Amino acid sequence: QSVLTQPPSASGTPGQRVTISCSGSSSNIESNTVNWYQHLPGTAPKLLIYRNNQRPSGVPDRFSGSRSGTSASLAISGLQSEDEADYYCASWDDSLNNWVFGGGTKLTVL
Amino acid sequence: EVQLVESGGGLVQPGRSLRLSCIGSGFTFGDYAMSWVRQAPGKGLKWVGFIRSEPYGGTTEYAASVKGRFTISRDDSKSIAYLQMSSLKTEDTAVYYCVTGPYGMDVWGQGTTVTVSS
Numbered sequence: 001q002s003v004l005t006q007p008p009s010a011s012g013t014p015g016q017r018v019t020i021s022c023s024g025s026s027s028n029i030e031s032n033t034v035n036w037y038q039h040l041p042g043t044a045p046k047l048l049i050y051r052n053n054q055r056p057s058g059v060p061d062r063f064s065g066s067r068s069g070t071s072a073s074l075a076i077s078g079l080q081s082e083d084e085a086d087y088y089c090a091s092w093d094d095s096l097n098n099w100v101f102g103g104g105t106k107l108t109v110l
Numbered sequence: 111e112v113q114l115v116e117s118g119g120g121l122v123q124p125g126r127s128l129r130l131s132c133i134g135s136g137f138t139f140g141d142y143a144m145s146w147v148r149q150a151p152g153k154g155l156k157w158v159g160f161i162r163s164e165p166y167g168g169t170t171e172y173a174a175s176v177k178g179r180f181t182i183s184r185d186d187s188k189s190i191a192y193l194q195m196s197s198l199k200t201e202d203t204a205v206y207y208c209v210t211g212p213y214g215m216d217v218w219g220q221g222t223t224v225t226v227s228s
Contacts, residue, residue, distance in 0.1 A: 002154065
């Protein structure tokens with residue numbers, strides 16, 4: 001059971017916009033910033049979004065993040081086949097004194 | 111280029127110990143906390159623990175599932191972080207990643223596989 005809750009799967013067709021939600025609580029998302037990661041099997045996870053909505057250099061602006069209260073979301077516009085991957089949210093939890101992850105969302109590009 | 115390289119994984123029997131290493135390059139290693147994150151087969155990412163940088167006390171925090179069994183340490187002079195794992199259980203089988211960066215967990219190593227099995 002993950003502290004942060006994500007839908008297990010999401011899907012879209014090329015060119016579409018999809019969003020992935022991440023639900024937490026007052027001790028994590030509401031109090032601390034959220035990171036989003038893209039993970040392809042057999043590779044190292046890649047930071048997509050940090051501090052809720054900031055993109056590291058090299059990450060396309062098709063990826064965007066937002067946070068409101070105890071929830072956060074990742075939006076991917078202009079969906080491409082190469083976006084098919086697992087996506088994870090993460091945040092620091094003040095009660096646990098731990099980083100916590102969502103359970104991951106498997107994105108399928110149809 | 112900022113890089114993290116893990117080593118030390120392998121097959122180990124339940125109850126035994128194993129030490130993982132993580133060597134950093136391309137950045138000032140001592141400036142950042144070093145985390146360990148694992149992924150069990152078919153499962154999601156799980157944070158294992160971290161060690162703060164020396165300016166922040168060099169203290170450690172651990173996930174409840176490993177507290178008392180795992181110990182994280184660092185040698186900034188060698189740009190190495192360690193994950194000492196003891197009393198290993200079959201459920202510790204996973205790919206272990208070391209992670210660091212100015213935003214907490216930005217840069218990830220490629221991971222090293224630990225298999226706990228008799």
